[in-house]
Amino acid sequence: MIQNPVLSGFHPDPSILRVEDDYYIATSTFEWFPGVQINHSKDLVHWDLLGYPLTRVSQLNMIGEEDSCGVWAPCLSYDKGRFYLIYTDVKSFIGSFKDTHNYLVTAEDIHGPWSEPIYLNSSGFDPSLFHDRDGRKYLVNMVMDHRSYSASKFAGIVLQEYSEAERKLVGPKKVIFKGSHLGVTEGPHLYWKDGYYYLMTAEGGTGYHHAVTVARSRNIDGPYEVAPNTPMLTSRYFPTHELQKAGHGSLVETPDHQWYLAHLCSRPVGQERRCILGRETAIQKVKWVEDWPVLEDGTCLPQMEVAAPMAGNQKNNTEEGKVRDGVEAKEIDMSGPWFYEDFDGDTWSLHLQSLRIPLDDRASLTDRPGWLRLYGAESLNSHFTQSLLGCRQQSFYMEAETKVEFQPENFKQMAGLAYYYNTQCYYYLHITWDDQFGRILSIIKNDLGKGSYPIGMGVSIPEKGPVWLKLTTRKETAQFSYALDGENYREIGEPLDATILSDDYFDQTGHGMFTGAFVAICCQDTSGERKAADFDWIRVNMIV
Template identity: 55%
Template sequence: MTLITNPVLPGYHPDPSILRVGDDYYIAVSTFEWFPGVQIHHSKDLVHWQLLTYPLTRVSQLNMIGNIDSGGVWAPCLSHADGVFYLIYTDVKSREGAFKDTHNYLIIADNIEGPWSDPVYLNSSGFDPSLFHDEDGSKWLLNMIWDFRKSKHPFAGIALQRYDHDRKRLTGPVHNIFRGTELGLTEAPHIYQHGGYYYLITAEGGTEYNHAVTVARSSSLSGPYEVDPENPILTSDREDPSRLQKAGHGSLVTTQDGDWYMAHLCARPAIDDKCILGRETALQKCYWTEDGWLRIENGPYPDWQVTAPNLASHPLPQEDGHDDFSDSRLKLYWNSLRRPFTQDWISLHERPGFLRLKGGESMQSTHRQSLLARRLEHFHVEVETELEFSPEHFQQMAGLIIYYDTADYVYLRVTHHEELGKCLGIIESRHGEYDELLSEEIALPASSTFLKAKIDREQLQFYYSTEPEQWQSVGDKIDIAHLSDDDAKYIRFTGTFTSLCVQDLSGQALAGDFAYFDYRTGEDKDH
């Protein structure tokens, strides 16, 4: 018996939207302030997954300069009808306080790998939009409704409105079809047809440790919807921390043989409910009861291993964890903050065989950082690089940064000191509070510097060398539990990245050249 091992997309891969077209399965996930927008992963068997493409690659589709932390692309929905792929997504411009500015868009493509169109604006009434294609050919937008008034609950229900594909606009009345259950915080709506009913799948309980999937059904698309008497059908066992946590935000797919599976987000705490990897994607097998309700096999709690469908095994190639920057294009796993890869700040051509980053804004900027990042997808990892950088001022910095967002990061950086000259130190931001972790910075020769970070769950140790493999530790071990959704002044939604970056706060755009980047995983002996 073949098993699916969860999470199928480890590390920061939240809010999955799963789709099958023929023999191909796709999962789209949220990317928030990271560019390019929306990751789409591909599988043939639900066991092996490969990062395939990003549909939002142009500023005309997604302009995130100035977007707040954990803003940007929320909860995409991928669908397919009439030979066309549809992708719905939200670009969140503000989210703290009473108001949320949540602009919803639609793009289309004939091929999953693009080219994808420029966006059609839909509405801004709430987030988590999805597109339902009814059997009669009509198309309907759903999204949660945000209510900022103090006298009301902010999660005000699920909106339904018809989408006119020919006119590229929403049309007709807006129906509030479901106000949720007692769990509250009703979001992430998806509609599926089965056995003569419309089934409305929603996420409730908030996207933390009380997260859940709930179901309601109706014989009419606009309702009223009958609530499943055994809701929630998926949630997490808070009494057993060894199990997957934060399970919720479900999306359904049927196999070629008619089996049903649910993709959902989940999380694995590194220590004390702190999930440094962010929210991940898992799969659960489903079935229908005799009275027509959806159930999770062995549910309602998610399993680490799930029976795979009866499909031929289809392993897919994975990109190498070593990047020597010799290719003309960046590997797919690389991301940037808020802006696309343009020659004014990043280049693989100006110095062939090196990644050149031109110094950008500070680590707390929400505009133009020069930072190239790869997701942290394992609890036990070593990342390593070689840097050539000749700073002439303390405002010029470059190095290896373990980054969550503008408030939380730990940075092994090369800079210039008036007495030491070129030197090495560690900067930390914890909940937005700046600190320098070395009492005395380390003087460096003019030659290149090797930098390494070793991560063991919530513990980080930095190393450096001026000769290959002659590593010396830098400072003490650092607790990085604050690089998580769960250890912040306000709720947030992304995950930890291992990153290369260069800052030049003088505005001269001094460049740093990186010879390679290694991401090496240790054995994850525990979940």
């Protein structure tokens, strides 16, 4: 059986693809670098992190970009021995305007190397490339309308041909679909089956009214008729269902002609229904009824368990990154890490990402072999050069731990363990320096951009020696602790409200955000002296 979500934690906007007997899902990464995460499966049940196509600044330079900008809604496709990846790099989306630049990169092997980007357009976001039966290729994307007097900022889905020979869009542009009654039409994907072009879109907005809708036409440029079962998928009518915000889907056909839908979803916690883990990826089985795709059970509601293809009982070579939720706290088994990086190799785990750009000379695995040395850079509020490596929180019940050596000389130098959503919302347990008490441990809370010190100066610690830092989460709450010997941990500060690290918490500002909670190791030196911290390892335990 397929157990949903198949990709837990921050894995939004899935684009699913099959090449022979290999399945791939590409998801949005927003401001996290490298860009676009690709997971791989042989059976739609077991998924492994494969890598990131956008590994060079020449492909993706997000320095200075605001929170939740960067890579939106990639589309992964394949044709005649070549992989194609379309993506949006969002530069700004506050206010009336959205600066959204769409690009194409290609590779002959899914592992790369991936090409330099080809610029396509900037008319909107969520671009998708369709390979037609006659060899022609077409780009579809939503069109953004910044005019306040327009009926909707979401002005429809535009179609334009792409010339591979000329490496650009050619010919006329045509808006082929204005959307259904649900509105907020985005996330388009085109498919061909049995004489029809099918246009799948996301509608209703990427919150609790989210949905997947389908329209079809005999001609690629329309007119498109909306399916009678609209929406095909949604949880908007079922507020107590475990999988909420269901929408933004893409289809895949198995070798034996079964059909499945990958889509995003979220799992809220607490009375405020906040989704700490962000938007996740789930898979539903699809059948065709009167030439329309519908969910296997005939409803529009996403299911937690779905029948897998015949090969679904065979596991991948590894199951790194596969986590599951849904047990009581007393049942949690924290023995054996889900993720462990000891920094003994020549690179770090794929699960660790930086913000906006590569770390480059802000990180070294050779200056002190067996340790990661992070050179202090800008603050956790910066949109430019941070020295930070983080991994997604993929379970409501998590224990993250690291060992750090750091000798600050002034209060502008900090290093430690962060529970991070974005530059405006995070908790940070850090080592720093106090003029009166010397080396100390303290906590910074940043709540919608308002910084505070919940425990004031903090606690004094010995002037030298390693410190072990730990973060433990239990759904809505989180707790920091520390040890000076690696064994005898002491809690520091009161339990923290984990739900502020969510898209939903930002709704009160009137400006949406779209990521999820991370746990990160980091180092700052806002004096500009680049004071370094050494991290021996990072370990993250989650429910498996």
